[in-house]
Amino acid sequence: MKAAVLREVGRPLEIENVAIGKPGPREVLIRAAATGVCHSDLHFVEGHYPTPMPTVLGHECAGVVEQVGSEVHGLAPGDHVVTCLSAFCGHCEFCVGGHLSLCNEPDTRRAKEAEPRLGTAEAPMAQFLNLSAFAEQLLVHENACVKIRRDMPLDRAALLGCATITAYGSVVRTAEVRPGQSVAVIGCGGVGLATLNAAQIAGAGRIVAIDRVAEKEALARDFGATDFIDASEGDVWKKVLGLTDGGVDHAFEAIGLADTASDAFRMLRRRGIATVIGMIPVGQKVTLNGYELLQEKQLRGSMMGSNQFPLDIPRLVDFYMNGRLKLDELISRRIRLDEVNEAFAEMKKGQIARSVITFE
Ligand SMILES: NC(=O)c1ccc[n+]([C@@H]2O[C@H](COP(=O)([O-])OP(=O)(O)OC[C@H]3O[C@@H](n4cnc5c(N)ncnc54)[C@H](O)[C@@H]3O)[C@@H](O)[C@H]2O)c1
Ligand SMILES: [Zn+2]
Ligand SMILES: [Zn+2]
Structure with missing residues (x-):
């Protein structure tokens, strides 16, 4: 064959x-x-x-x-x-x-x-x-x-x-998104778009899509995004804090970069959960501000949702x-x-x- x-x-x-x-x-x-x-x-x-x-x-x-x-x-x-x-x-x-x-x-x-x-x-x-x-x-x-x-x-x-199983599982099983919670998804490729759709199915309220390709906005909105941030303009996590009155309940990293995993953690509100779906290359480290742990934030990995x-x-x-x-x-x-x-x-x-x- x-x-x-x-x-x-x-x-x-x-x-x-x-x-x-x-x-x-x-x-x-x-x-x-x-x-x-x-x-x-x-x-x-x-x-x-x-x-x-x-x-x-x-x-x-x-x-x-x-x-x-x-x-x-x-x-x-x-x-x-x-x-x-x-x-x-x-x-x-x-x-x-x-x-x-x-x-x-x-x-x-x-x-x-x-x-x-x-x-x-x-x-x-x-x-x-x-x-x-x-x-x-x-x-x-x-x-x-x-x-x-x-x-x-x-x-x-x-x-x-x-x-789809990775995206849906990450939302429903790994992160356990509850109806009405706010969600941000970094990266709108196959996995990220499916994550937006899963957040919508789970009943999320505000759903913020983020990608460095501005043309992805229409597709992201089609998959359930209520807001779109063009990452090529920088300051992504600050923009999310501004849009959501202090951060999202859930952030999903769907690219596989250490920096965007750090961003996912920074854009959380207190008690928020960042779920990293993307495969960060072996050998790379994700950095966090230690003081943000006092806000009871969590960083999670997800294997196939x-x-x-x-x-x-x-x-x-x-x-x-x-x-x-x-x-x-x-x-x-x-x-x-x-x-x-x-x-x-x-x-x-x-x-x-x-x-x-x-x-x-
Ligand atoms: N955890 C798991 O079990 C699991 C399962 C499936 C896929 N993955 C991983 O999920 C990730 C996404 O997979 P995919 O197939 O959707 O990838 P993809 O290449 O189709 O999509 C990535 C998206 O991220 C955007 N992007 C790239 N760099 C960016 C940046 N700096 N800022 C903002 N946006 C940026 C791209 O424009 C693209 O839209 C990969 O790392 C993949 O290996 C993990
Ligand atoms: Zn895959
Ligand atoms: Zn077994």
Whole structure:
């Protein structure tokens, strides 16, 4: 099958023919219908985070089940599924506590000595985040995907697997935004726009969107923003304090920069919570003013929106089908697999929401 392979940091992905295995007892073979291009993929291309190579990137996918292993009971060929990188074992301390996205047990991956899921024994290829979704097919653990209703369009469903679950989970599960609270979202890419939409669904009052690309304002307002700040003009946190009479209850950082994470903390009102969604490059430090801790402010990290994706994704599908979740507007461009490097270039400019690769 065809897949987009990363062989070296900083190099464009190359379309190659990659071998894929047969499902083991608890594995599922999926025919990809669509995969979104997320900034997290780009962080690994750029070497901000390490990953074993060669590998097939991509982690935001929806598709159709082709084959299931002998012990898989909840899925059958023909089922429509959304994948999630938060593969969970179901029995560790974090899973049992409901924090599936923090599961780190090896059970959901193949043992080192086993035939690899991707590539061959002679030329193995590392699977990226349990998924590797810039590919025509995926071989995953059954707890790395969830069945969805058949009437949900698969190209839009793909976005649920990362951008939307991360955004919605960050608002509802990590930060626990309450109706009427004020929210600021820094960065209006795929994840930030979905965060604005999630804040609206959660019943937030004032919703302030912030981006350095002024043209993002209309899109941000469409996703639920009541106010927009052009970050290229500077003084962002001061402007938020001015707009909201002393700061917001919740700030979300959806870029992945240490400085904007600091800003998220500064723009809070007393007892406010800053949730950092963005992946800050390894080695960078976030600085805070110590005295602001006396205002009982909190800084939180969010791994994939603290999701419980087998519950959350079908609910998000219902939100979309009921017209409350914006996915049509999140797809700026539908592209072919061999256009993935252009999608990264487009992403760096910051002008688009999401590019989605669609497969035949
Ligand atoms: N925590 C998680 O589990 C998780 C999950 C998914 C994505 N992420 C991370 O979330 C971040 C956002 O992902 P995305 O796909 O939406 O990215 P994106 O590139 O599509 O969007 C980033 C947005 O930030 C804007 N921006 C860039 N620099 C800015 C600045 N200095 N001030 C204001 N705006 C600025 C850009 O114009 C763009 O609109 C990435 O770091 C990604 O890795 C984390
Ligand atoms: Zn992602
Ligand atoms: Zn676990």
